[in-house]
Amino acid sequence: MIRVCHLYPDLLNLYGDRGNIIAFQQRCKWRDIPVHVQSVNRGDKVCFRELDFVFLGGGSDREQILIATDLMKRRDEFAAAIEGGLVVLAICGGYQLLGAYYLNRDGENIPGLGILDFYTRAGERRLVGNVAVEVSLNGVPFKLVGFENHSGQTFLGDIRPLGRVLSGNGNNGRDGLEGVWHKNVFGSYLHGPLLPKNVRLTDYLIGLCLERRGLNKELMLLDDDFENRACEAMLLRLVHRGNKLFC
Amino acid sequence: MKLRLSLAILAGKITAWVSRFYGHKGSSLPGVVARRIYHGALRDLAAQVGRGVLVISGTNGKTTTTNMIVKILGDAGYKVTSNLEGANLITGVTASLIKDAGIWGKLNCDYAVLEVDEASMPGVLREVNAGVVVLTNFFRDQLDRYWELDKITGIIHDALHKQKQATLILNADDPLVAQFQKTTSVPALFYGLGANDQSARTGAQTRDGKFCPFCGAALDYRFFHYSQLGLYSCPGCEFSRPVPQVEAFEPKVEGGQTRCRLVYDGREVELAVQVQGLYNLYNALAAFSVGLHLGLDSGPALDSLGRYRPVTGRMEVFNYKGKLAYLNLVKNPTGFNEGLATLCAAKGSKDVFIAINDNDADGRDVSWLWDVDFEMLGEDHRLFNSFVCCGLRGEEMAVRLKYAGVPINKVSINANMHQAIKSALAGSAGAAYLFSTYTALWPAQKMIKKLAVEGGAAR
Numbered sequence: 001m002i003r004v005c006h007l008y009p010d011l012l013n014l015y016g017d018r019g020n021i022i023a024f025q026q027r028c029k030w031r032d033i034p035v036h037v038q039s040v041n042r043g044d045k046v047c048f049r050e051l052d053f054v055f056l057g058g059g060s061d062r063e064q065i066l067i068a069t070d071l072m073k074r075r076d077e078f079a080a081a082i083e084g085g086l087v088v089l090a091i092c093g094g095y096q097l098l099g100a101y102y103l104n105r106d107g108e109n110i111p112g113l114g115i116l117d118f119y120t121r122a123g124e125r126r127l128v129g130n131v132a133v134e135v136s137l138n139g140v141p142f143k144l145v146g147f148e149n150h151s152g153q154t155f156l157g158d159i160r161p162l163g164r165v166l167s168g169n170g171n172n173g174r175d176g177l178e179g180v181w182h183k184n185v186f187g188s189y190l191h192g193p194l195l196p197k198n199v200r201l202t203d204y205l206i207g208l209c210l211e212r213r214g215l216n217k218e219l220m221l222l223d224d225d226f227e228n229r230a231c232e233a234m235l236l237r238l239v240h241r242g243n244k245l246f247c
Numbered sequence: 248m249k250l251r252l253s254l255a256i257l258a259g260k261i262t263a264w265v266s267r268f269y270g271h272k273g274s275s276l277p278g279v280v281a282r283r284i285y286h287g288a289l290r291d292l293a294a295q296v297g298r299g300v301l302v303i304s305g306t307n308g309k310t311t312t313t314n315m316i317v318k319i320l321g322d323a324g325y326k327v328t329s330n331l332e333g334a335n336l337i338t339g340v341t342a343s344l345i346k347d348a349g350i351w352g353k354l355n356c357d358y359a360v361l362e363v364d365e366a367s368m369p370g371v372l373r374e375v376n377a378g379v380v381v382l383t384n385f386f387r388d389q390l391d392r393y394w395e396l397d398k399i400t401g402i403i404h405d406a407l408h409k410q411k412q413a414t415l416i417l418n419a420d421d422p423l424v425a426q427f428q429k430t431t432s433v434p435a436l437f438y439g440l441g442a443n444d445q446s447a448r449t450g451a452q453t454r455d456g457k458f459c460p461f462c463g464a465a466l467d468y469r470f471f472h473y474s475q476l477g478l479y480s481c482p483g484c485e486f487s488r489p490v491p492q493v494e495a496f497e498p499k500v501e502g503g504q505t506r507c508r509l510v511y512d513g514r515e516v517e518l519a520v521q522v523q524g525l526y527n528l529y530n531a532l533a534a535f536s537v538g539l540h541l542g543l544d545s546g547p548a549l550d551s552l553g554r555y556r557p558v559t560g561r562m563e564v565f566n567y568k569g570k571l572a573y574l575n576l577v578k579n580p581t582g583f584n585e586g587l588a589t590l591c592a593a594k595g596s597k598d599v600f601i602a603i604n605d606n607d608a609d610g611r612d613v614s615w616l617w618d619v620d621f622e623m624l625g626e627d628h629r630l631f632n633s634f635v636c637c638g639l640r641g642e643e644m645a646v647r648l649k650y651a652g653v654p655i656n657k658v659s660i661n662a663n664m665h666q667a668i669k670s671a672l673a674g675s676a677g678a679a680y681l682f683s684t685y686t687a688l689w690p691a692q693k694m695i696k697k698l699a700v701e702g703g704a705a706r
Contacts, residue, residue: 010465014395016617048607060395066463075432110538129611146613191614196646226649229660232640 002028002209004037004053005046007094008067015149017057017091019193023202024053031220033206042070048081054207056094058191064093071097071113077137079115084214091194095180095187096120096152116182117157123172126151131168131190132238133178137204144198145234146190154189156180162188167238184208197230250291254287254353259345274334274524278342287427289337292344293375295354295579298325300375301537304363304403305383305424308530309335311522311561312383313362315534315552323543325357326471331558335364336370367397369406380433381416381533385423386474386581387615391447396423400460407431416536417519418529419491420476426460428489436540438532439491440507440525442470442478443498461486472525473588474581493536498528500592503564503571505531506667509549511539519553523562523573524589531555560688562589567672567699570677575693576688578610580618583682590680591623598674600667602638602687609684613640625652632676634658637667638687668694 003124006021021037028035040046048054059067071078082088090098103121112120127150133144144163153172161171162179170178170189179188186205188194195202199222207217251316259281266276281288293300303313310333320327329342340361348354352486363371363386372380382403385396402422407415408431415431419439428435455477459466464483471477480487495507495518505528506519520531531552538548557563560576577583590597605611624631625648632656636644661667669705671679683691 013618015612016614019614019617019647022617022650026652060397062397147614149612166310191612193614193617196617196650197643223655226645226655226658226660230640230646233640233642 001034001036002053002206002213003051004035005048005051005055006037006039006057006128007056008041008072009039009052009057009098010041011063011067012057012059012094013057014060015092015147015191016192016193017055020055020057020089020091023193023199024205027199027202027222028206030222033210037076038167040080042067046074048074048078048086049084051081051086052212053087053089053205056088056097058092058094064097068092068097068110068112072111075113075115077096078113082115082183082185085184085212087212088204089195090187091191092148092150092189095161095189096154098180098185098187099154102152116185116187117159117182118154118180119157120152120154123151123153127153127169127173127189129168130234130238131170131178132166132169133163133168133190134166134237135163135201137200138245142200143231143235143239144188144190144194144201145231145238146188146192146194148189149191150189154180162186184212198229199224199227249352252287252288255281255288256345256348256352256696257350258284259288259342260350263342265424269681270508274332275336275339275342277345278334278338278340281345282338282341282700287374289341289344289371290360290374291352292341292348292354293359296328296356296359299356299378299541299682300359300361301379301381301385302361302363302368302371302375302377303381303533304365304368305367305381305418306386308383308394308533309333309362310558311527311530312381312533312607313360314317314558315530315555316360316381316537319538319543319548319551320358320360320541322411322554323538325545326355327358327360328356329360330362333362335362336367336432337374340367365403368403372406377410377413379416379537380410380413381429381537382475382583383529383533384418384421384476386662387618387623400426403427404430407433414540416533416540417489418476418533419489420472420478420529422460422475422479422486422488425489426486427459428559429486435489436493437489437491437534438493438529438536439488439495440472440476440498440528440532441494441496446670459483459486473585476529482543485507486619487671493532495528495532498525500524500589509535511535513543514545516545516549518549519554521553521558522555523583523593526585527557527562559692561681563587563692565699565701567679567694570672570678571671572681572695572699574681574683574692576658576685577682578685580615583616583619586680586682587620587623591627591630593678595630595677596675598671598679599631599634600671600681600683600691601634601636601641601644602664602667602681602683602691603636603640603644604638604684604686605640606686608686613643614631616644619647621647621651621653624648628653628657631657633671633674635667635670636660637662637664638684665694669698672698
């Protein structure tokens with residue numbers, strides 16, 4: 001049984017991010033891997049140590065401040081679970097929260113959880129549009145596609161990015177990096193949502209969860225025709241421009 | 248000054264002729280040109296409207312509500328000008344008045360009924376003195392353009408604040424809309440839908456306004472109609488659903504018709520509209536409330552609503568060799584959910600066509616598809632014969648259906664819209680439902696018209 005936790009689904013649910021949970025859950029179900037999804041809202045009890053996969057989405061500014069206060073109370077337990085191999089996917093606002101701080105336009109410093117070594121500051125313009133990113137999991141390079149929409153610009157410290165931007169802005173529109181990757185934690189600006197049409201990443205996360213449970217992480221192959229075509233359609237537009245390639 | 252207005256009108260009219268000659272709809276371009284020549288064109292023309300300017304805004308239902316109001320007023324014998332084509336930015340609004348103005352700068356009409364895009368409200372209300380402002384609802388719409396709902400309601404609030412001469416016609420069931428009576432202190436009239444047996448069926452949907460706009464507490468709901476529309480009250484402060492002056496009960500959808508019992512002023516009547524969907528009932532309630540506020544007789548107003556026929560892509564009906572086909576515009580999760588609810592409620596088997604584009608006017612971010620409850624299709628997919636996905640993001644749509652639990656052998660992707668539409672119309676199911684985002688709607692309608700006959704609802 002893989003234990004999944006959707007953090008603050010009532011507040012962090014912009015841009016169809018629940019699709020990430022749907023994709024994770026369905027791809028387990030189609031392989032007969034039992035999954036339990038728990039929704040955790042403000043004030044609810046949660047034990048991170050016992051979980052396998054935590055998903056944190058993005059919200060509007062107001063909602064983000066509401067949940068930051070709540071998450072701060074659970075910070076130490078969350079950080080310890082992460083060091084212990086908890087699998088985490090954090091998108092956009094949720095991603096920013098894992099870092100040291102967010103410097104807003106008024107110069108106000110809003111502290112983050114400080115679990116990962118990066119910071120974010122408000123940019124001049126909003127970074128909006130389709131994105132293609134090259135990543136490498138298990139030494140195999142492949143491409144992710146998604147849609148970004150953020151005004152915060154994230155700068156990584158001594159920590160690895162999720163991938164390299166092929167098209168779009170990524171973390172800050174300057175250094176060509178996108179997302180963050182530490183142990184089993186993945187942060188990214190990619191909505192879309194990310195997991196349904198980037199199934200290699202989804203399966204990689206499922207594999208990590210199985211491993212954490214001490215189970216065989218080899219996954220049964222699925223028919224990914226629609227997913228690959230959706231991914232490929234965007235890559236054709238952004239990267240290859242006519243040169244057909246699978247993602 | 249008069250001369251510049253004349254010049255602007257003339258240039259606008261010429262632009263309209265030329266663009267129509269080249270086959271463009273060109274509904275806002277004349278406004279762009281006219282405003283270049285004379286920035287005060289809209290202000291001057293709107294000031295000449297005899298009885299009053301009515302402004303309709305909100306996320307969903309603007310076009311239908313506008314058209315219903317125009318129908319009621321027109322049938323009552325008034326001369327009405329309106330942006331019926333749905334060009335609802337300030338340029339489109341300007342263009343609609345230019346269309347009906349004489350080149351000497353005279354506009355002769357009783358009412359101007361203007362559909363206005365939410366983000367264009369401040370600009371339009373700066374130039375136009377609205378006697379009535381109708382707000383339908385606020386849902387997430389094209390987030391890459393509007394970012395967040397908070398911003399939009401903030402913009403509308405600032406725009407309304409200065410309209411002390413206006414009366415607001417507000418949807419009582421949407422807390423995001425109902426809040427404006429308190430926050431602007433502009434007089435308001437409310438319409439709403441009472442509890443019914445369909446209420447709360449969609450409680451799991453993404454609800455945008457579930458927190459109190461005044462104190463931030465989670466609102467308590469006695470029931471939901473759809474999304475955040477329902478009977479709510481705030482446990483933290485005194486905000487609750489206002490008692491509507493116009494309230495509908497026991498809505499029923501049957502054979503392409505939607506009917507309900509309508510209570511107002513201590514009177515009780517029956518309202519029936521020839522369009523499907525609960526959301527269309529809301530549009531009719533808004534239009535009826537406007538008529539009531541303007542002092543029209545309710546009997547003829549109800550008759551007008553009964554004779555109202557949907558415009559392009561608002562559950563527009565076609566007949567393909569005896570098989571009914573419904574074309575519906577989709578642009579955000581709430582609208583799509585209501586379209587799907589209508590689809591699921593209709594009896595018999597269905598072929599479904601969905602075209603998703605991601606041009607600017609559609610919203611470039613298609614992630615909103617994941618906020619639509621396609622899962623309701625997966626629950627009982629035996630009712631569905633086939634799904635054909637089309638448009639620039641047709642593949643994305645197919646992925647969404649697959650993860651919603653629709654068997655993949657019922658789903659196909661076809662980038663050729665003509666073939667895709669044909670396959671839905673000619674499929675073996677009893678009816679066809681076609682959903683399309685904005686920029687795919689006109690091409691889709693054109694192709695359907697070539698294949699099928701218009702009309703054929705409610706027999």
